[in-house]
Amino acid sequence: MAVDPELHVAVGLVRREGCFLLGSRDPDRPGGGIWEFPGGKLEAGETAEAALHRELAEEVGIHVHSAHTYPAYDHRQRDYAVRLYPFLVMEFRGRPRGLEGQAVRWVAEAELWAEADAMPGANAPLLHHLAECGLFGPR
Numbered sequence: 344m345a346v347d348p349e350l351h352v353a354v355g356l357v358r359r360e361g362c363f364l365l366g367s368r369d370p371d372r373p374g375g376g377i378w379e380f381p382g383g384k385l386e387a388g389e390t391a392e393a394a395l396h397r398e399l400a401e402e403v404g405i406h407v408h409s410a411h412t413y414p415a416y417d418h419r420q421r422d423y424a425v426r427l428y429p430f431l432v433m434e435f436r437g438r439p440r441g442l443e444g445q446a447v448r449w450v451a452e453a454e455l456w457a458e459a460d461a462m463p464g465a466n467a468p469l470l471h472h473l474a475e476c477g478l479f480g481p482r
């Protein structure tokens with residue numbers, strides 16, 4: 344299946360003191376109630392980095408100062424295909440909070456791997472992709 348050109352998603356791995364920020368997905372939406380990295384769909388004509396800045400401000404109220412861009416990751420499963428644009432965010436302003444009513448929490452890097460099982464199906468392979476790109480320390 345070809346990657347849906349509509350489903351290009353900027354994903355923020357916001358790291359502070361060795362922990363990563365997760366938000367809960369709105370229970371009323373598809374895939375609701377599960378944990379995910381903050382982020383969202385690119386709008387028409389928008390760069391991935393611009394989408395990252397916009398989504399992190401809208402969803403968790405932080406202003407990204409700088410982000411490291413990792414190679415995009417394409418995930419396909421039977422009826423679903425998405426292109427994820429991952430960013431590591433270490434410099435930001437503001438205290439993250441759920442501006443869309445969602446819960447937020449910090450998860451230690453070591454716990455992220457177990458957490459991936461409760462995230463969207465793309466996220467376990469995404470974490471492996473990012474590990475291969477050197478984002479995480481040795482496991």
Ligand SMILES: Nc1nc2c([nH]c(=O)n2[C@H]2C[C@H](O)[C@@H](COP(=O)(O)OP(=O)(O)OP(=O)(O)O)O2)c(=O)[nH]1
Nearest residue numbers: 352354379380381382383384398425463464465466
């Ligand atoms: N935010 C986020 N999306 C992810 C992750 N992993 C993953 O497969 N996705 C997928 C799930 C969704 O199909 C898509 C993001 O859709 P979304 O509905 O959150 O997009 P959005 O924030 O722009 O929301 P909206 O404009 O539709 O309200 O990306 C992740 O870790 N974080």
Ligand SMILES: [Mg+2]
Nearest residue numbers: 381382383384
């Ligand atoms: Mg979103």
